[in-house]
Amino acid sequence: MSTLQTSPSNAPLSTLMRDGSRAEHTAAEGSSYMASLLDGQVNEQGYADYLLRLRQVYAALETVGRELAATDPLAAAVHDPALERLAAIDADLDHWLGSIGPGSTGRTDELDSPAAKAYVERLEASREWGGLYAAHHYTRYLGDLSGGQAIGRTLDRTFGLNGKGIAFYDFAEVPKPKPYKDGYRARLDGLGLDADQKARVVDEVKVAFGLNQAIFEELSGHLAAYRR
Numbered sequence: 004m005s006t007l008q009t010s011p012s013n014a015p016l017s018t019l020m021r022d023g024s025r026a027e028h029t030a031a032e033g034s035s036y037m038a039s040l041l042d043g044q045v046n047e048q049g050y051a052d053y054l055l056r057l058r059q060v061y062a063a064l065e066t067v068g069r070e071l072a073a074t075d076p077l078a079a080a081v082h083d084p085a086l087e088r089l090a091a092i093d094a095d096l097d098h099w100l101g102s103i104g105p106g107s108t109g110r111t112d113e114l115d116s117p118a119a120k121a122y123v124e125r126l127e128a129s130r131e132w133g134g135l136y137a138a139h140h141y142t143r144y145l146g147d148l149s150g151g152q153a154i155g156r157t158l159d160r161t162f163g164l165n166g167k168g169i170a171f172y173d174f175a176e177v178p179k180p181k182p183y184k185d186g187y188r189a190r191l192d193g194l195g196l197d198a199d200q201k202a203r204v205v206d207e208v209k210v211a212f213g214l215n216q217a218i219f220e221e222l223s224g225h226l227a228a229y230r231r
């Protein structure tokens with residue numbers, strides 16, 4: 004195997020997923036778009052452009068998830084309608100695009116984002132095996148329930164939002180992320196995958212992080228225009 008692993012391959016799947024993506028996670032935290040956003044240096048258009056990309060990603064993640072969970076036990080083990088983010092993203096877009104007014108880039112239909120397109124294509128391809136889908140599900144939703152919670156609070160403070168425009172980070176149906184995440188990891192660990200299958204899932208988690216990183220890089224290219 005070409006990748007360095009900090010856990011033995013017989014470790015629980017959730018441990019392998021977390022440890023196997025540690026370097027990618029650190030890279031995502033250090034992206035200049037994220038750093039600028041959390042530092043209050045990205046304007047409304049800059050955040051809306053991120054949400055527009057996430058809208059495409061979650062539309063695919065949630066459509067594929069619903070379909071796959073009906074037939075694939077691995078997808079069914081992670082799929083949970085309580086996590087769905089699409090309506091929250093749309094509500095947030097109303098806030099952010101509404102505050103920009105006419106002349107903004109508009110909704111997602113004409114969005115020109117090679118990074119979002121590549122991410123959607125990979126999500127579509129995860130229909131091949133529920134383990135691949137689970138890797139994408141984990142990367143987005145467990146992140147949203149973890150660091151995402153702090154990101155939402157920082158945005159609230161930085162933009163003086165009083166809770167408006169950050170529905171994306173508000174999981175009304177998951178009031179306590181910690182026990183939810185513990186249960187989620189237990190479901191992953193109970194899937195009974197063999198070492199090769201686990202390695203395939205971990206590789207896909209890394210791919211998923213890379214696709215998120217590509218979105219940040221795309222947005223980082225516009226930081227001068229987004230300056231607040």
Ligand code: HEM
Pocket residue numbers: 017020021028031032033037038141142143145146147149150151153212215
């Ligand atoms: C500035 C950006 C970010 C910050 C500050 C951040 C912060 C964190 C923190 C503090 C945790 C651990 C929370 C806990 O122990 O419950 C965490 C977990 C996680 N984050 Fe992030 N994160 C960021 C970006 C991302 C991105 C872009 C992704 C992927 C799209 C991501 C995916 C994850 C995942 C999957 C976990 C769960 C790890 C596990 O316990 O298995 N994070 N993040």
